[in-house]
Amino acid sequence: MNSAEPTTDRVARADYLAPAEVAEALALARLAGDADGADPFDEHTLLRLRDPEAAAAHLTARAADGTLTGYAHLDTTEPAAGIGVELAVHPAYRRRGTGRALARGVLAAASGPLRAWAHGDHPSAAALAVDLGFTRARVLWQLRRPLTGALPEVRLPEGVTLRAYRPGADDAAWLALNARAFASHPEQGRWTEADLRVRLAEPWFDPAGFLLAVEESTGRLLGFHWTKVHERPGAARTGEVYVLGVDPSAHGGGLGRALTAAGLVHLRDGRGLDRVMLYVDESNTQAVALYERLGFARWCGHVNYALG
Template sequence: MLHVFPVLPLDRQDQVAALIDSARISDGVAPVSEETHLRLPATASRDWLHLVYVDDGAVVAYAHLDTADPQAPWAELVVAPLSRRRGIGSLLLREMLQRAPATRVWAHGFLPGTASFAVERGLHVVRELWQMARPLADLPPGRQLPAGFAVSTLTPGDERDERDWLAVNAAAFASHPEQGRMTLADLRARQSEPWFDPAGFFLVRDERTADDPATWDGVRGPTPEPGRLAAFHWTKVEHAVGEVYVVGVDPDYQGLGLGAAATWVGLDHLRAENLQTVTLYVDGDNDAAVATYRTLGFERIAVDVQLATRRVPDESAR
């Protein structure tokens, strides 16, 4: 029986989490994103629905539907390995499409079974999210920050750090459908996760001063504003693997090499943690970013896709 909840009951939260974990173990890839895990215990929202299919008292399928952006609603769907090919996934898909016909469904890893499911139901790939990786053992010397810029780490709960980061993140990812929508609540939720480490959250600030041109003469960019956040690199470590979680540059500071320099700051940190591998995610059609990461030694190792019932242009980039 299908149930639709604006708030997932506590007992169902545990069952859905167990379902997600069993699918991850069976398929070798997590069936839902970090965002979905964080939203399982969320309070009611008119923009988010949980769809739960229960068979003989057990949760055997789960989906969520996010309609916060009416132009690009998105969803994820997972069916228990032993309950597949019974039409349950199709039922959940139809329910979501009836509520939001333009829904895009994430398929993490785009496994053969998922590809067959998509073809049989007329779904098309409308977006690719690449996972790229490189070893850390042979990491070459990194690029230095331009003169007049300094690195610090985020202090959780510090209003200035958090305010500045939210502003630069929103500006850097203004056209990104997920990252650009991060709120203070989203930031705080991630700070509560077991993997969060403020020592790996780097802030690059502009410390140049207008009365000391020797420190900034010839460096392009806005008029110096001592202390202004120009770029950041948030790293993540989970399951003994490092991740370039997100790198962002204030659009006013584009072209100074701060993105590459901040990336190297984070990579050096992850290597110092004695990790063997670092990964990252980037949109497959973001040619500039993909090229940059390839020059840093990253190669594609997996791909997630968004599926929709019709081909639509995708303006996002990461």
């Protein structure tokens, strides 16, 4: 990606990818993730890549023999707020200008502000971003901890119980709680029913691992810990604190800590895992401090670059 020589790959833009092309892009992403130690596309992009009706643009780079050497995904849902960009280059076709050609294709295809993620904060991505005028706008930390040692005790506030999520019955109440808990979050707080439904339909979804904190006297949802298990051929199974939120009215009572602990216990005792990860914004110092007190340590960073 840092090569000064222009690539000979052909870069093309499309508003739709055929199923075979989607499979090619997913295979390229897996190769790039294995090589870099961090997947190039987040869950949001992967879901949209598999959805033929998603508002997106696609840039592909191909060698003379037709091999897919690079792919860029542009989320065009809200171009005025910023087009989301993620791209990956085949590990065997790097340092020959493919990444730079894709990035320039993104600039040519976009008509508004750009927000590009560099997962793993790869040095070549940082260099390319600087060359093209992008600035670091946001850092998302991936934290990890083992589940093999002692776990924090689950101490729920008085009058609060835990139960599993009930798909269908809890959807509306959870969406309202999620919006309150993440009112200032640029992505999570804006989830719609469609965003929830697509995730409930994913193969990894397990209602037993979607824990709800409920006020006993009223049945009101006060918080939640949605866990996830990553299973990938050839890699160790890893749990995730997928989403954890607490209603602002319940802050300060220790519910967030209790929910975190309950999810860790579920991942270890219920799913037999020995490691867990989570993502947290660097700017959310309160959450970072909580997780570090619970034994999490920084694993890697993901940087969002902005232009315009």
